[in-house]
Amino acid sequence: MFQLANRDVRTERRRLPRWVNRFRRLPLLLTAAGLAVAAIVLVPLYHLILRAFERGPGYVLEMAFSERNAELLWRTGVLAVTVTASCLVIGVACAWLITRSDIPFRRTLGVLFTLPLAVPSLVAGSAWLSVWPGIAGFGGVFLVLTLGSYPFVMLPVMAALRSGDIATEEAARSLGKGPVRTFFLVTVRGVRPAAAAGSLLTMLYVLGDFAAPSLMRYETFTIGIFASYRGAFDRTPAAIFGCVLVLVAAIIMIMERRARGKAARFGQIRVGKGVSSRPPVVPLGRAKWPAFIGSLGLLGGAIGFPVGIVIQWFISGSSRGFDMERIVETTANTLWFSAGGALLAVVMAFPIAVLAARHDSTLSRSLESVSYLGHALPAITIGLAFVFVGIRVVPGWYQQTPLLVLAYAVLFLPLAVVAVRAGIAAAPASLEEVSRSLGKNGIITHLRVTIPLAIPGVAAGVALVFLSAAKELPATLLLRPTGANTLTTEMWTLTNRMMFAASAPYALLLLLVSAIPALVMGLAVIERKKKREGKQKWQM
Amino acid sequence: MAKVAVEKKWTLSSACAAMISLPALAACGATATQGDDDDALTVYSGRSEGNVEELFEQFEEDTGIELDVRYGDSAELTSQILEEGEATPADVYFTLEVGGINALNDQGYIATLPDHILEMVPESFQVPDGSWVGTAARARVIGYNPENISVDDLPESAYELTEPEWEGRLGIAPSNSSFQAFLSGFRALEGDEATQQWLNDIAANDPEIFDNNRAIIEGIEQGVVDVGLVNHYYHIRQIEEDGEENVDWDTHYVTGGDPIGIPVIAGISVLEGSQMQEEAHELIEFLLSEEAQQYFADETHEYPVVDGIESQHDELVPLGELGTPPVELAEVADMERTLEMLRDAGLL
Incomplete structure (x- = not known):
């Protein structure tokens, strides 16, 4: 019945030119909301171009094609590719262990595996350097960034593995393929879109990170940008570097799009009816304990080691002490600002994610790409753009909470978009169609069907943005309300004065605060499995 | 079995609820921000909070002038003022090194200090055009x-x-x-x-x-x-x-x-657009007072810029032996060229 009706609409639309059709198929309100979000995200780019061309196009070309620029580009590229590759391997392996294997303490590990996201690279980098000075250089940045950002890959892949269509895998097994071949032939291809999205986040993160490369003395593009800003008045070269970075990010996004495109077609092969069944547990056998020990090793390097060093700072330094009032105040500020940024980011991500997951078109793809911009640029670039525009357009918000929260949302929007999109894509679209066929309009359908279905994705998005915002420094320094300190700014102040012991409680609290969203993410994933278990038994 | 599912759903919802209510609690604890207080003198400080906070508190107590101090990286604060332009909320810019002030001065954002302040410090710690004075120096x-x-x-x-x-x-x-x-x-x-x-x-x-x-x-x-x-x-x-x-x-x-x-000079200047020039001058006078200079010598271990003050517990090589900053410092200090x-x- 529905199919017939659909076909009628389609034949009618064929009479119009193709692009009109494409446009008409997009829901008006969602598209308008998506465009509005994109306009906000593009503010920093506008500012960047304005600054870059301050001394004319000749200077831009001269700087963009300088020898140093080429060198920085090469070094940044090597770092981005290697870190992403290792994150891909670790992230997929962790996701598979947590979702499909019988590794001991599976759920606890699942929650712990997300925690390294909460460790600021400043802390991790200082920790490694203090015991192993020789690690400085490429090896050090590679280690710190890999250990800190593999969850970017793991989380979406975990979600994909949970919701993936198991029937294809079962078919492969029944056709005589062993578990290993099935994994590489079917499972890996099935998670390719998720893995590609995670890799994109990782790569953009590496492009924009400052703390790890600067501590490890490995010069990247972002270091060049900071150096130009720190030589204050020289904003033009910094802006030109920023523009180059945006171009690089655009190329990476096109590559990701291709990887995802092919995989998405593959992923569309559905044997079942859209209701995914509970994934079968693959016994690890003899590999069980080595895998467990490997996981512990990973967690030890990514969380245990930095935490241990911070505790040692606390014990050995003379500046240690608890300024209770200050600790409460900075913690409260961190929670308040980061949660605000996280909620706003998810709200802004929603129209873009729905369009990307449900209404594939050039426009929705472009909107999604634009939303990634904030992640690729160094935070100081975004922060200064918000200073420039904020004080002129919304002076009442300048150096007040709303503008800081908005900057967080722009900086970390892609994290929310990826999570929410994955959440929506995992829910069967047929439910929304049923709602519409029952006469509910688009908005009601989204409110009552799409959002509840996407809750695990939304929760993951909130958590990811929260984690990232809590450890953000450069934009926070520029935009926070005067006099309001966060855990991260306090850590920065104290370590600058070499008061490591005094900074330790703030570092530990930051981890503790970030453990809450990590727990929510972990629970969100585990919850889905439980529900499915219940449903399956009930169906039986 | 369906009941089990409902119960489990609870854990997730309560976790989410906890996450949403935490910031609400935080809001109660979060400090009221003072940024929009028009009566307060806004200071952009590239000097660390722990190093100068006590001095600022002393100043507030002595004069009754309220301060809003925004701490940050010296150079990043210069970038911030450059982006803010004339609308900057800053009245006073206090920095670790004076190159940033010179850059702001080139754009016309810095006011000239009155003679009675310039007379307080030796010539080697100020600029001929009076746009800044040093407050302390580092070797x-x-x-x-x-x-x-x-x-x-x-x-x-x-x-x-x-x-x-x-x-x-x-x-x-x-x-x-x-x-x-x-x-x-x-x-x-x-x-x-x-x-x-x-x-x-x-x-x-x-x-x-x-x-x-x-x-x-x-x-x-x-x-x-x-x-x-x-x-x-x-x-x-x-x-x-x-x-x-x-x-x-x-x-x-x-x-x-x-x-x-x-020596590298930590300097201070007043923004041209500030509506509180007098209060700003009072702050600078305070930082050049014997009390504040003694604080820099004893607590932050720097060289005072005012004559006749010695550190009570550091044995520093006297500035005179190190060589004094050339007067031309200000003129060449166009950082852009550096x-x-x-x-x-x-x-x-």
Whole structure:
């Protein structure tokens, strides 16, 4: 019945030119909301171009094609590719262990595996350097960034593995393929879109990170940008570097799009009816304990080691002490600002994610790409753009909470978009169609069907943005309300004065605060499995 | 079985609820922000909160003038004011090095200080156009690890560092404002050509590039480099934090008018657009008062700029032996040129 009706609409639309059709198929309100979000995200780019061309196009070309620029580009590229590759391997392996294997303490590990996201690279980098000075250089940045950002890959892949269509895998097994071949032939291809999205986040993160490369003395593009800003008045070269970075990010996004495109077609092969069944547990056998020990090793390097060093700072330094009032105040500020940024980011991500997951078109793809911009640029670039525009357009918000929260949302929007999109894509679209066929309009359908279905994705998005915002420094320094300190700014102040012991409680609290969203993410994933278990038994 | 599912759903919803209610609780605890208070004097401070907070509190108590202090990185605050333009909420700009003030002055954002303030400090700690005065100064020293190198082998001038003997053994932080300020002094003392030559020679000598003074010091302690150019007070502060027996490096002052000896000045200025010029001047007078200068000497371990004040517990090499900053410092201190030179040498 529905199919017939659909076909009628389609034949009618064929009479119009193709692009009109494409446009008409997009829901008006969602598209308008998506465009509005994109306009906000593009503010920093506008500012960047304005600054870059301050001394004319000749200077831009001269700087963009300088020898140093080429060198920085090469070094940044090597770092981005290697870190992403290792994150891909670790992230997929962790996701598979947590979702499909019988590794001991599976759920606890699942929650712990997300925690390294909460460790600021400043802390991790200082920790490694203090015991192993020789690690400085490429090896050090590679280690710190890999250990800190593999969850970017793991989380979406975990979600994909949970919701993936198991029937294809079962078919492969029944056709005589062993578990290993099935994994590489079917499972890996099935998670390719998720893995590609995670890799994109990782790569953009590496492009924009400052703390790890600067501590490890490995010069990247972002270091060049900071150096130009720190030589204050020289904003033009910094802006030109920023523009180059945006171009690089655009190329990476096109590559990701291709990887995802092919995989998405593959992923569309559905044997079942859209209701995914509970994934079968693959016994690890003899590999069980080595895998467990490997996981512990990973967690030890990514969380245990930095935490241990911070505790040692606390014990050995003379500046240690608890300024209770200050600790409460900075913690409260961190929670308040980061949660605000996280909620706003998810709200802004929603129209873009729905369009990307449900209404594939050039426009929705472009909107999604634009939303990634904030992640690729160094935070100081975004922060200064918000200073420039904020004080002129919304002076009442300048150096007040709303503008800081908005900057967080722009900086970390892609994290929310990826999570929410994955959440929506995992829910069967047929439910929304049923709602519409029952006469509910688009908005009601989204409110009552799409959002509840996407809750695990939304929760993951909130958590990811929260984690990232809590450890953000450069934009926070520029935009926070005067006099309001966060855990991260306090850590920065104290370590600058070499008061490591005094900074330790703030570092530990930051981890503790970030453990809450990590727990929510972990629970969100585990919850889905439980529900499915219940449903399956009930169906039986 | 369906019941089980409902119960489990609860855990997730309660976790989400916890996450949403936490910030609500936080809102109650979060400090009321003072940013939009029109009666307060807004200070952008590139100097660390812990180093100057007590002085600011004392000032508020003494004068009844309320301060809104925004702390940040000196150079990033300069960028911030440049982006804010004339709308900047800042009344006073207090910085670790004066290059940033000069850049703001070029754009016309800085007011001229009145004579009675300029008269409080020696000429070497101010600029002829009266756009800033120094509040304290830091010496540049060669940091070294006594276990790896003997005092007798240490260089006695900046030029020695370019010799093959020091290849790969020197740590510098070219992106750090104190190194850039040192270079500006170098230019004032030796001229641009000699400075560029020195930079090129240093770059060719394979130095280890660090992000800041603190990182250089760690590098010295751990033997990554043998010597490094840093500010003098880090040594004193580290002894305070870790105890003398746990500090594995020492400082070497280069005397006799060498470029390394030129002190780096922490300066202060008033923004042209400020509606509170008088209050701003009061703050500067306070920072130049005997009380505040004694504080810089004793607590932040810097050199006071006002005559007749001595540190009560640090034994510093007297400024007079290090060489005074040339008066032309202000004129050459166009950072843009300094940065260009750093870029030409491939160090930035």
